[in-house]
Each structure stands twice: as C-alpha cells, then as structure tokens.
Amino acid sequence: xxxxxxxxxxxxxxxxxxxxxxxxxxxxxxxxxxxxxxxxxxxxxxxxxxxxxxxxxxxxxxxxxxxxxxxxxxxxxxxxxxxxxxxxxxxxxxxxxxxxxxxxxxxxxxxxxxxxxxxxxxxxxxxxxxxxxxxxxxxxxxxxxxxxxxx
Numbered sequence: 627x628x629x630x631x632x633x634x635x636x637x638x639x640x641x642x643x644x645x646x647x648x649x650x651x652x653x654x655x656x657x658x659x660x661x662x663x664x665x666x667x668x669x670x671x672x673x674x675x676x677x678x679x680x681x682x683x684x685x686x687x688x689x690x691x692x693x694x695x696x697x698x699x700x701x702x703x704x705x706x707x708x709x710x711x712x713x714x715x716x717x718x719x720x721x722x723x724x725x726x727x728x729x730x731x732x733x734x735x736x737x738x739x740x741x742x743x744x745x746x747x748x749x750x751x752x753x754x755x756x757x758x759x760x761x762x763x764x765x766x767x768x769x770x771x772x773x774x775x776x777x
Contacts, residue, residue: 630747633755638743640759655731656705663688664698665707665732668724676713678721707731 627635657665667687671679685695699722702708707728713719724732747755 630752633752633759634743634747636759637747637755638740640762655735657731657735660690660698661702661707662732662735664702665724665728666736668708668722668728669732672724676715676721678711678723680713681720681722684722702728 655662664684667684668679671683671687673679681695681699684690684699685692688695690698699708699710703710705727706725709723709725710720711723713721746758750758
C-alpha cells in the first residue's frame with residue numbers, strides 16, 4: 627500500500643467517525659445510520675467458519691441493548707438486507723448474515739463514501755490531508771471531552 631493509500635485510509639476512518647458526516651450516505655438508500663452501521667459490522671465481524679455473526683457479538687460491539695438490536699435486525703430482515711439462521715454447531719445460537727441485497731446496498735454506500743474521500747484527498751493533497759486529519763482528531767478529542775454525547 628502506498629503512502630497516499632495509507633493516508634486516504636486514515637482520512638476515511640477519521641471522517642467515518644463523525645456521525646453527521648455518515649448520515650447522508652445511508653439515508654440515500656432509505657436506511658437509518660444505525661442500520662448502515664449494523665450492515666457494516668456484519669461484514670466486518672463475519673465468521674467464515676460459522677457463516678455469520680452471533681447476535682451477542684452485535685450487542686457487545688454496538689453497545690446497544692438486546693431489545694434494540696432485535697428491533698433493528700427485524701427492520702433489516704424485512705428489507706431483505708439480512709437473514710437469521712440457526713448455528714449448525716450450537717442450535718441455541720442465532721447467526722446473522724448479510725443477504726446479497728444487503729451486500730449490494732453496503733457496497734454502493736461504501737463506494738459513495740470512498741469516492742468522497744478520494745475527492746477530498748485529491749483537492750487537499752498530501753500535506754493538507756495530514757493537517758486536516760490532525761486538526762479533526764484534535765477537534766474530536768476536545769469535543770468528546772467537553773460535550774456529553776456518544777462517540
């Protein structure tokens with residue numbers, strides 16, 4: 627990976643941590659930001675050996691209550707973005723998997739996000755991108771330390 631790619635990845639992570647910045651992307655697809663986060667989490671934590679993600683992992687990673695996770699999964703399942711299957715190894719466990727439609731929506735929204743990151747980097751250049759990331763991280767540290775909100 628080149629220096630520019632490393633820097634773009636860092637920029638994407640920094641911008642991705644801004645809640646307001648994320649909101650336009652999922653809403654283009656009729657999703658709440660939390661639903662987009664859930665799809666992204668399912669892709670990231672997908673266990674190849676089991677074929678999905680346990681509901682308990684979703685609760686732990688998202689810091690969302692069990693009933694709230696169930697409600698969100700019900701919504702995603704109705705939209706045909708996910709499916710729930712019983713674990714073959716332990717029939718008491720339910721695994722959550724992305725459907726082809728869920729993968730498609732996630733890929734399309736990620737492409738929009740990454741295209742935006744590329745445009746920012748192309749306009750800023752390497753030096754300004756580094757400065758921007760540094761300043762944004764400082765801003766986040768100050769903001770999250772002084773304003774009671776969820777990171």
